[in-house]
Amino acid sequence: MTDLSRRLAVARGDAPADTVVRGGRVFCVFTREWLDADVAIADGVIAGIGAYDGAEVIDATGRFVVPGFIDAHMHLESVKLLVDEFARLVLPLGTTAVVADPHEIANVLGSDGVHWLLDASEDLQLEVYFMAPSCVPASQFESPRRALTPGDLEALMRRSRVLGLAEMMNFPGVVNGLPSELEKLQLEGAEHVDGHAPGLLGKGLQAYAASGIRSDHEALTAEEGRERLRAGMWLLIREASMARNLQALLPLVLEYGPDRIAFCTDDRDPDDIAENGHINGMVREAVAHGVTPEDALLLASFHPAQWHGLDHLGAVAAGYQADLLLLPDLVGFVPDLVLKRGRPIADVPSVPVPEWVRQTVRIKPVAAADFAIPSDGARIRTIGLIEDQVVTTCLEREPVVVGGQAVADAAADLAKIAVVERHLATGRIGHGFVSGSGLRSGALVSSVAHDAHNLVVVGMTDEDMAFAVQHLAANGGGIAVVERGRVIAECPLPVAGLLSDAPLADVVAQSAATNAAAHDLGWTGASPFLTMAFLALSVIPSLKITDRGLVDVDRFEIVPLALAATNEKQ
């Protein structure tokens, strides 16, 4: 008897279910009703909703039975955990599927890295879907190990669990009809494509939508969200550790209803998840802000499945995969029980980590002198940090010049920043300044620097910057805080320089220690290393930095540090 014919026998009541979830209030995503009914499960699939018997009965009396949560857009690498450890973290929180864009590992390890992540996530209870990274490099100003070609993308999109083309971050390229970007959009498999268009409005947004891109998770304001919905784009409401857009966008749910809106986490710190939950935390927040529990549940389950065409997920109904949560209430959204394919979540086996994905940091050795910036006193372009945002401002500042060199100066709110190419040991370094960090001494370094993941270092002395970079390179990547030639906290990330191979608790402790150490050195924002990670991302406004120099994202070009054209070092 095939699974299907057995499922039908269970549905008819002619055969007992494997498991019956009995007596709960079952959420119907289609009518937004609560049905008092049993859920019959056969071979991991829901056979019927009604009155059923089964070999095993789970008592759901007084509980709410809802579909498992689905993260509509996220980057596994941001969580810094191997995918098995990520599964151990989020499954108990009710996240039963995620749609990941693996562009971080793609920048470091090419399409091989993506194929490895696909293989590594194959047998987890957590269902991990992928989108093929559309922009490696994110722009011509970034230096990954190698670019992904259209051929790489085609091969990826032919694998099962790869749903389409990931966030098309080169939105200026798309809007302006750059042939290289249009070619990607017209690949077989790229009919389904996620967007990424921060700040884009008006005719630019119309052009972006006209290209066939029908989602965006970069809306920061209700006005941006409204225009995206009107243009036919799905609004993926993002609540990342750095970019928290939920509260700003919830009014749109109240105004228009939840259609074509879904939740996503984008980039989440492991400690943030451990503390605040995952998608379930977004549901809780939404309800706390006046969204009905029914609408909030849709945003967290059925709608992400709808957007991505995951027709077997997102509903508690006959024929859907039996990914169910039993919730004790509609306030906290912490499940009592999580069923994945009809089975309680179990020990997640460890994913093997081959040697070739480790120790990926290759630099030309650096010394303090490599971070010196000669200056004739001309005003300098300075990256202005905005707390808890991935966007920056472009400031014009007087440099502090000592001995013919522009230096970091806490009193002047100027820290040095550099990006060191780390894939091919070219020795290429981009130099700049940031304002708004609060840093007073030492240096912070990270091999997590979107999207090319070269080494980003922010520091108050050239010596500490050089020491930090050398230390990180020697250890295969990670994040570290140094002061006066000493490592005061660190979180090693030996897998591609992006992921830890340690358990969650260790990573959370290390991550907290590095944050605390950064705060001890004066950093004021909540998430120093997440902030730094986005300073190298050359597709988010306004002023960013890569190993090739400062990038004016609004003009989409490399710009010199000095505003006067004399003596600047690029």
Place this chain on the structure above:
Amino acid sequence: MTDLSRRLAVARGDAPADTVVRGGRVFCVFTREWLDADVAIADGVIAGIGAYDGAEVIDATGRFVVPGFIDAHMHLESVKLLVDEFARLVLPLGTTAVVADPHEIANVLGSDGVHWLLDASEDLQLEVYFMAPSCVPASQFESPRRALTPGDLEALMRRSRVLGLAEMMNFPGVVNGLPSELEKLQLEGAEHVDGHAPGLLGKGLQAYAASGIRSDHEALTAEEGRERLRAGMWLLIREASMARNLQALLPLVLEYGPDRIAFCTDDRDPDDIAENGHINGMVREAVAHGVTPEDALLLASFHPAQWHGLDHLGAVAAGYQADLLLLPDLVGFVPDLVLKRGRPIADVPSVPVPEWVRQTVRIKPVAAADFAIPSDGARIRTIGLIEDQVVTTCLEREPVVVGGQAVADAAADLAKIAVVERHLATGRIGHGFVSGSGLRSGALVSSVAHDAHNLVVVGMTDEDMAFAVQHLAANGGGIAVVERGRVIAECPLPVAGLLSDAPLADVVAQSAATNAAAHDLGWTGASPFLTMAFLALSVIPSLKITDRGLVDVDRFEIVPLALAATNEKQ
């Protein structure tokens, strides 16, 4: 410059549009708002919504700009027109796309007939999509020319414009897990499948949904509709010429909103369309019954596109095909102007009709004696007609016996019915009686007899029945009314015995004449030939008739005419 790069240039405002629809109120299907904006069109696709210039400007001041209507489920053959003539009929009414199930022609001409319809509809302005006929024959009790095999279906589903598997009419087979039916559901391409489950509720409906079938257009009552929505099935609200379910189901739109509900016409007479409109008539009716114009428009455009995954249709937004209607008001829903792929509808070229699709009726010659029914006076199973419904009741009646034969008798409300096999000239005839027709004399005959399209004849004398069948066979099919050996009205349908090759006006006139003639002979229902067409369909309850005899659809078996087991003729 490719179409896409030109479209983006138009969207940006860097190049003039081909056409701009200016100054109208543009319906946004995503937010259900009316936007005061221009619509810019480039190469048949909407480039942007905003303020635009173009080579041609269409003034839409004071008018409503809405997406073209889409029929979610229909049978081209029911309209009796060649597809080009059908396009001429419905395009001006605002129907710009239809999803057709060509199972009628498939019963007569096999998959060759379907491939021909696909080819014949390729270059029309009307966009004709198909579903591969899942049930040819509709059941084992019917005799098409040949059965469609899984291989036939696979080949069909690989053609562009074939979206999936058409209505799975053998719902008892699916529910009971019949391997032949499950095999079809598991074919590549059959992930998208339409349902057909009249009267199915409870665990049977759960089993049907558990098989992956996620639509139904057979709900007659709000309760049936509600259960389908709750089970995760799209509710396709049907307003066919015979089965008018709109009013009964509209309360669900008011209760739940329009999500996962769409309009379809299923089987429409040409005169019905000419008189009452097509999908636009359903929109008008819905609004007249209290549905908001915005919700009604969704049911008629965006939602059919959503159900069928037609991602380029159903919305007036950048990147969507420019299928637009300009409506003078939100009451009548008769468009002032229809744009298809950005162009006003034009003369539709004639589709060539090859000789092999004509003259398909092959019978073994019949005489009056072939319609005689010996009787010992035992009570007989009688088909009870229900006006304007495709379902029938199963009555038990006393026969009127004359000279040892059960005969038709107007006073007793009994007419004779027979189905004559007409594909392979086997001479096989099924016999029965109907009650509720009102017929007093003569005979009505038709080669349109779902789904096998053998010849169905209802008459008051054996002589007229034989004459009617012989006449129709000699003329290659059609519908006709005869009395005392004379044809008093007819509508020839030489193409597969299903379609006319005449213009609409002729077909409407012929059809009206046959209806009038049938009414002159006493028939009381509004649509005698549509009623007759469904009397042979062995998958709609309760008592039907095929060339193999009476079919008890509820028990799903052939049953004898006589209730006593003696002397019945089968």
